[in-house]
Amino acid sequence: MAWITKPSATQTIPTRAEPYLTAAMKATWERDLIPRYATRHGALMPILHEIQHAHRCVPYQAMIEIAGFLKISPAEVLDTVTFYEEYTTEKLGQCVIGICQSIACEVCGHKKLVDHVRSKLGIEPHETTDDGKFTLLTLECLGSCDTAPVALFNETLHENLTIEKVDELIDRARQESGGGGHH
Amino acid sequence: MPLTEAVLTKRIPTFPWGDPKNRRTVGIDQFMATGGYETLKKAISMQPTEIVNLVKDANLRGRGGAGFPAGLKWTFLPPPDGKTRYLCINCDEAEPGTFKDRLLVDFDPHLILEGIAIACYACQLDTAFFFIRGEYHHQAKVMQRAIDEAYAKGIFGGKGLLNGASNFKVECYLHRGAGAYICGEETGLLEAIEGKRGWPRIKPPFPAVKGLFGRPTIINNVETLAAVGPIVDKGVAWWKGCGCESSVGGPPSYGPKLMGVSGHVERPGVFECDLGIPLRKLVEDYCGGMRKGKKFKGAIAGGVSMGVLGPDQYDAEMDFDIGRKYDVLGLGTACPTVFDEDTDMVAVARNLARFFKNESCGQCTPCREGSGWMLKLIMKVERGEGTTKDLDLILEIAGSMGLTPGTTICGLADGNNFAVRTIVNKFRGEFEKRVKPVYVPVTVGAR
Missing domain, CATH: 3.40.50.11540 (NADH-ubiquinone oxidoreductase 51kDa subunit)
Structure with a gap:
C-alpha cells in the first residue's frame, strides 16, 4: 500500500511570540464556560468558535495553547478542528460567501449564483481571493429552503437571491473592507 | 376533530x-x-x-x-x-x-x-x-x-x-x-x-x-x-x-405537525397541519399550487434521507405510515421538497448523493466508501457515460449500506440508501435514457 505521508515529526508550525489566548480570555472561560461542562474538554467547541471568529482561522499555535488550557492533547484539539467545517486551518477571507448548494437551492437556481461569483471574483469554491477579501464556499443546506436560493455572507443569511442582489452584497462588502483588515 | x-x-x-x-x-x-x-x-x-x-x-x-x-x-x-x-x-x-x-x-x-x-x-x-x-x-x-x-x-x-x-x-x-x-x-x-x-x-x-x-x-x-x-x-x-390513526395497523400519528414545503410551489413556507394531510392538499391549499401551473413530478417525502415520492404518489398522506405505504423511509421531518415536470431527476440524485458523500462522518466503511462510489457512478450517468450495469451497481451499493442491512452504526447511510434507491427505482426510465445498454453476447445453437 502506498501511503501519502507528511514528515510531521520534522514539520515546523508558524509561531508568534504573543500568545493567542490572553489571561482575560482564560479567566472569562474559566468563569463562564468550564462550569457548564462535566469535563474541561467540553468547553472546546465554544472556545474554537471564539478563536475562529477572531482570526478567521484556528492557528496551530492557538490549538496548542487551547490544549494546555483545557488539559487535553493538542491532537484532540486538531481532531475537532479538522472534523467541523466551520473551523479552518487556512485563513478565510474578510467576507465569506457561503452559497447553499442543497436540493431546494439547486432546483431554484443556485448554480448561476455560484458561477457568477466565480467569474466575478476569479476564485473557485473553497478558495480565497489574493487580496484576502473574499472566500467562496458552497455549503450544504442552510435551513431556509422556502426562500431558496440563499447564501450566508459572513454570519448574515440572505434570501431569495438574484445575481443583482449578490452583486450589491459583494460591492457593499468591498466598501466595508476598504480600510484594510486587522490581524 | x-x-x-x-x-x-x-x-x-x-x-x-x-x-x-x-x-x-x-x-x-x-x-x-x-x-x-x-x-x-x-x-x-x-x-x-x-x-x-x-x-x-x-x-x-x-x-x-x-x-x-x-x-x-x-x-x-x-x-x-x-x-x-x-x-x-x-x-x-x-x-x-x-x-x-x-x-x-x-x-x-x-x-x-x-x-x-x-x-x-x-x-x-x-x-x-x-x-x-x-x-x-x-x-x-x-x-x-x-x-x-x-x-x-x-x-x-x-x-x-x-x-x-x-x-x-x-x-x-x-x-x-x-x-x-x-x-x-x-x-x-x-x-x-x-x-x-x-x-x-x-x-x-x-x-x-x-x-x-x-x-x-x-x-x-x-x-x-x-x-x-x-x-x-x-x-x-x-x-x-388532531392527526389520524394508522391505516395499516401501525402506531397512530396524532397531533398537529409543522410542515415546511419548498421547491417548485407558488408559496413555499412552514404550515401547521394535521398529520395525515395529503401532499396534494398541502401543495394546492396551503402553497397555492405548483409554481406557474406546472405538473407535479415528484417530491422528497420529508428531508432528503426519506427518499422521493413518484409522479403517481401526489396523494400520499403525510403521516407516519407513509414509509410503509409509499416505499420511502418514513415521514422524516415532514418537510417535502416538490419538483415540477421540468426537473432533471438524475441531477436531483446527484445532488443528494453529493450531500451524503460530503456529510458521511467516515466512521463506518460501507457509508464512507459507498457514498463516494455512488456519487461517482451517478455523475457518470449524468455525463451520459454510464451503462445499464452502472444503474444496477448503484442499487447494489445503496442496498448494502445502513442500519437496515446492518452494516453501519447510525442511520445516515440508510438515508443515502433510500434517497438514491427510490429515485433510481421510481424514475428508472429517465436514468435508462441517459445510459448505454449493455449487451450480453449469447451464442445460439453452437455446442
Whole structure:
C-alpha cells in the first residue's frame, strides 16, 4: 500500500511570540464556560468558535495553547478542528460567501449564483481571493429552503437571491473592507 | 376533530390563521401576556410521573425524523440518583429541505423553553443543552436572548422553575455546532457537546442510561418539546383528536405537525397541519399550487434521507405510515421538497448523493466508501457515460449500506440508501435514457 505521508515529526508550525489566548480570555472561560461542562474538554467547541471568529482561522499555535488550557492533547484539539467545517486551518477571507448548494437551492437556481461569483471574483469554491477579501464556499443546506436560493455572507443569511442582489452584497462588502483588515 | 386553531404557531402568524408578513420575535413579556409559562405553572403542580404518563398516553411521536414515542423514551431513564442528568435539545436541523424548527426558534423561542422546562421537571433532569447548528447564527442569538430572559424571570437557574415554587432547578445552556450534519444524530450530538468529533456511538448503552458525559440523557427535537406544553395544557383527548390513526395497523400519528414545503410551489413556507394531510392538499391549499401551473413530478417525502415520492404518489398522506405505504423511509421531518415536470431527476440524485458523500462522518466503511462510489457512478450517468450495469451497481451499493442491512452504526447511510434507491427505482426510465445498454453476447445453437 502506498501511503501519502507528511514528515510531521520534522514539520515546523508558524509561531508568534504573543500568545493567542490572553489571561482575560482564560479567566472569562474559566468563569463562564468550564462550569457548564462535566469535563474541561467540553468547553472546546465554544472556545474554537471564539478563536475562529477572531482570526478567521484556528492557528496551530492557538490549538496548542487551547490544549494546555483545557488539559487535553493538542491532537484532540486538531481532531475537532479538522472534523467541523466551520473551523479552518487556512485563513478565510474578510467576507465569506457561503452559497447553499442543497436540493431546494439547486432546483431554484443556485448554480448561476455560484458561477457568477466565480467569474466575478476569479476564485473557485473553497478558495480565497489574493487580496484576502473574499472566500467562496458552497455549503450544504442552510435551513431556509422556502426562500431558496440563499447564501450566508459572513454570519448574515440572505434570501431569495438574484445575481443583482449578490452583486450589491459583494460591492457593499468591498466598501466595508476598504480600510484594510486587522490581524 | 381536525385542528381548528394554531397551536404551535399560536404566536407566529401562519397561513391560514395569519399573514407571515406580521411575524415578530415574541419576547418573554409578550409570551407571558398571552398565556405563556401558565402551562409550566400547571405542570409543576402535578407529580413528574403524571406528566410523563400524560405524554406517553398522548402518544407524542418524535418530530425529529424517526417518530419514536417521546413519552416512552422518557421512561427509559433510571430513577434519579442525585447526580447530574441531562436534556439535550436537538436543533441541528441540517437535513436538506427542513426548516421547521427554525420558525419556532426565530419567532417563538419561549414556547420551546417552556417545553424544555416541563420536560426537565417531568424527567427530573437538571441540565439542558440546547444544541443549535453552527449556520444558525441569528437563531443562536435569538435563543440566547430568550434563555437569558427566562433566567431573569425565574424559569431557569438557582431560583428557577417559577422562582423556586417547584423545589427543582434547571440550568439551560446554548451549545453551537460547527457545521456537521452528523451531529443531528443523537449520539453524534452528544460527542459534539463533549467537544469531540461528531462520531455516532454504538448503542447500547442507550443515552437514557449512559449519555452525555456518561450520565442519563434524553435527546428530543425542538418541535417535540414545543408540543409538550400544549399537551399538558389541552390534554390527551384534544391531542388525539388532531392527526389520524394508522391505516395499516401501525402506531397512530396524532397531533398537529409543522410542515415546511419548498421547491417548485407558488408559496413555499412552514404550515401547521394535521398529520395525515395529503401532499396534494398541502401543495394546492396551503402553497397555492405548483409554481406557474406546472405538473407535479415528484417530491422528497420529508428531508432528503426519506427518499422521493413518484409522479403517481401526489396523494400520499403525510403521516407516519407513509414509509410503509409509499416505499420511502418514513415521514422524516415532514418537510417535502416538490419538483415540477421540468426537473432533471438524475441531477436531483446527484445532488443528494453529493450531500451524503460530503456529510458521511467516515466512521463506518460501507457509508464512507459507498457514498463516494455512488456519487461517482451517478455523475457518470449524468455525463451520459454510464451503462445499464452502472444503474444496477448503484442499487447494489445503496442496498448494502445502513442500519437496515446492518452494516453501519447510525442511520445516515440508510438515508443515502433510500434517497438514491427510490429515485433510481421510481424514475428508472429517465436514468435508462441517459445510459448505454449493455449487451450480453449469447451464442445460439453452437455446442
